Amino acid sequence: MLEFKTVRIEVPESCNVIFGMAHFIKTVEDLYEALVNAVPNIKFGIGFCESSGPCLVRHEGNDDELRRLAAEKAFEIACGHSFIIFIKNAYPINLLDKIKNVPEVCAIYAATANPLEIIIVETESGRGVVGVIDGLKSKGIEKEEDIRMRKEFLRKIGYKLK
């Protein structure tokens, strides 16, 4: 028997969420270190679904509220070896490379400030991630004027040089 379910993640104001797959309980400590190394004043919480033995959600962080949120959301997701991270004072582009390099990390499903809907499959053996719905569905294809505005925006905020 194979059943599909969804878990909704509302990302707190000024935060971003990163959702992925890893293995081994050392994941929470290694993700913790990767994140404190990334950005001087970053605040974050990490939840990771251990999937053998006691099968507890393992959690770390340097912000109590984000840590609690990550642990609770990881428990709601409950897919073996998945992890979820909430970050503040930092953006995913600052740290996705560091997370990709954590030796336990297999995959990153999403990094976003959008509401995230996680699609899960459940069988008798357990639960697994099927996919993520990250924000809204596309409404059109950008035209000349949209391209000009996009480029201008990225150059105004300093990400690209004029």
Next chain:
Amino acid sequence: MLEFKTVRIEVPESCNVIFGMAHFIKTVEDLYEALVNAVPNIKFGIGFCESSGPCLVRHEGNDDELRRLAAEKAFEIACGHSFIIFIKNAYPINLLDKIKNVPEVCAIYAATANPLEIIIVETESGRGVVGVIDGLKSKGIEKEEDIRMRKEFLRKIGYKLK
């Protein structure tokens, strides 16, 4: 309500397609730069599904036809923060590492010259990638003679030394 759909990608003659997950509209510029850095005469088009605000398919490229194709296919896919790239004069092995290192990129689902079928889940909130069907289903296990031919082939085209 959870509905599954499929989008078929036919890869143009002598091209390859790369399909993945990223975030942030800067993705199209960063992928553009990663690709021009990869192979001197590469031709490509990129489409990326912005999933907040105007929710437009953002596109870049250095080949009009591949750019148009990427934008249209991304719009057909319409899964928030996914991207699709069509390349010519280059192979995925030349540039997958560069794409993995783009700071916005989360995941690569497939890199192939095969027809690709993208399995999508749609809910009230949006659309997400469930998986990809990349070419055909396996027909058997290689035997001694197949192994010999495989090795010979890779050495004849110079990818491996004899």
Next chain:
Amino acid sequence: MLEFKTVRIEVPESCNVIFGMAHFIKTVEDLYEALVNAVPNIKFGIGFCESSGPCLVRHEGNDDELRRLAAEKAFEIACGHSFIIFIKNAYPINLLDKIKNVPEVCAIYAATANPLEIIIVETESGRGVVGVIDGLKSKGIEKEEDIRMRKEFLRKIGYKLK
């Protein structure tokens, strides 16, 4: 028509399994080299689902039993361009970074010693990976005492310094 199926992977005693997505038949040789480079006495078998032409499961390894197992399981999975690796005398943290860097590799779905259930979608065109169920579903959130024991354990086995 879109049908979901599952393949169960039982990981042999003292082994781990890594399951992912790549492309091109050179994958088996490149994964072979990445693994022999990783750990001096590693034993392993690799199976990779070629998905065009003869569509054979390509396999390599330095342990006959693990190679046979990898080939058979890859054939049971039969999803175009997916690969499966069984390792012994080594752990995923020793080598996931090396696998991520193999130029053909797109994604890693799981790395685990747990029983693995692979969720597959099949259509008229072929088969694709939908997700993995890696071990058991979470049973709770770790408390102070669990955290203390987790940290102690990781320090006792030498992964972290006291």
Next chain:
Amino acid sequence: MLEFKTVRIEVPESCNVIFGMAHFIKTVEDLYEALVNAVPNIKFGIGFCESSGPCLVRHEGNDDELRRLAAEKAFEIACGHSFIIFIKNAYPINLLDKIKNVPEVCAIYAATANPLEIIIVETESGRGVVGVIDGLKSKGIEKEEDIRMRKEFLRKIGYKLK
């Protein structure tokens, strides 16, 4: 004729310096982007020694004072294809990985807040980096008590978990 010279770099209060080797004038734009991607409020200046054609020190940055300093110091160093970066509001551990991944970068000689003395060799053809003296010479080997204090310090500032 082969002559050795030294250039002294005094690192401004609350800043760090990174000194390395790259090639091609695109280096300054690519380093610029790597750095703005690294840390949200980073301030920096980059100087790079072009070594053919006009042989100008190319410079970029988002802080006028650090940019001027980097340009002047690069000109004082004047070793073909070397670069120097001054950063504020960020630490080298936040961004060394991003600099290592910039496609033009060959080597990083030093990353430090210490006074830096750069040893240079000059011949009729040009100037090259021989080595760097980064801070002071070792005065002893840490003992039990020093080790305890080092670990305590790293755990107190949150870089490592207790």
Next chain:
Amino acid sequence: MLEFKTVRIEVPESCNVIFGMAHFIKTVEDLYEALVNAVPNIKFGIGFCESSGPCLVRHEGNDDELRRLAAEKAFEIACGHSFIIFIKNAYPINLLDKIKNVPEVCAIYAATANPLEIIIVETESGRGVVGVIDGLKSKGIEKEEDIRMRKEFLRKIGYKLK
């Protein structure tokens, strides 16, 4: 006794040279594979200074002339475990990341189309690389107009978007 010497490398028309440090004779095969993976029509020659046992210059490549040149220049350099690569139909930015990831590679000293002067130290025990003089010494600091021209140039040749 410590003696300094220099070796001059003239880079052939339309070629680039990459000079670095590695170890183990497998280096030549691994560099070969990294390079054929990088750019479809790349031509190259590699020379590597084995520094124990027979102490031969090991060489590989897919272009006889560049291979001969690399072997001869490596022999002239003769610094234990150093390597030199001449490439055609490709640029260093296409492949420096792939070379950095070769498991035997320690360092890259230079990547350039300029004449290169390698500074070497010799003692009774052997020879080592001290530094490289890559092209000419800086002649000035770029001014507004030079910056404008640099940006225009990089955008005209398509490396950066306007």
Next chain:
Amino acid sequence: MLEFKTVRIEVPESCNVIFGMAHFIKTVEDLYEALVNAVPNIKFGIGFCESSGPCLVRHEGNDDELRRLAAEKAFEIACGHSFIIFIKNAYPINLLDKIKNVPEVCAIYAATANPLEIIIVETESGRGVVGVIDGLKSKGIEKEEDIRMRKEFLRKIGYKLK
């Protein structure tokens, strides 16, 4: 005043040495973790030259003898922010990538089982690495028969497939 000196490193039987440049005292803990992650039964010692404040050689490891040796050799080298690692039961190719990714690491000068001679420059301000002499000077260029034997050897020990 600029003076050149040398430090000789004799690598113990069945060991390899890795010598490089980093910064910040966290280096020793991060290198420790990178190495325990690399190979299951690895034995090693690390010494790192702190170059401000107490300027102590910081050391870690999981083998007392190698740790003592690394600390003593680092103290003999005494070049600010340099590090030295002795490893047993593992080879540099197993772990150089992991060391390159340690966030404090700037450069790797050598990885070898050969006797190593480190060339150092000393001024009034401190000491810096100029270069390394790794084993012996090249004695010739390999010929057809040497190439054949090299390839055969690498295939016999299983590093490359036949």
